[in-house]
Amino acid sequence: MESIPIAQAKTRHEAELLALPNVTGVGIGERAGRPVIKVFVTEKVPESSLAPEERVPASLEGYEVDVEAIGAIEVQGS
Secondary structure, three states: OOOOOHHHHHHHHHHHHHOOOOEEEEEEEEEOOEEEEEEEEOOOOOHHHOOHHHOOOOEEOOEEEEEEEOOOOOOOOO
């Protein structure tokens, strides 16, 4: 079960998640009525093609981690 608020868990792990290959953002979302830590990636790749230390964990601090492919992020001109 979760022991700390999800926002605190996200903040604790955000830097290490952002250091992983393809990770472009970290947020908080919901899946099946439960809060999850969202990890946004440019593209999903097979876990087998990543070294163990490059993989997004399945859970953090008791919260499920949901990986979502959003493509490359580009700065929009004003």
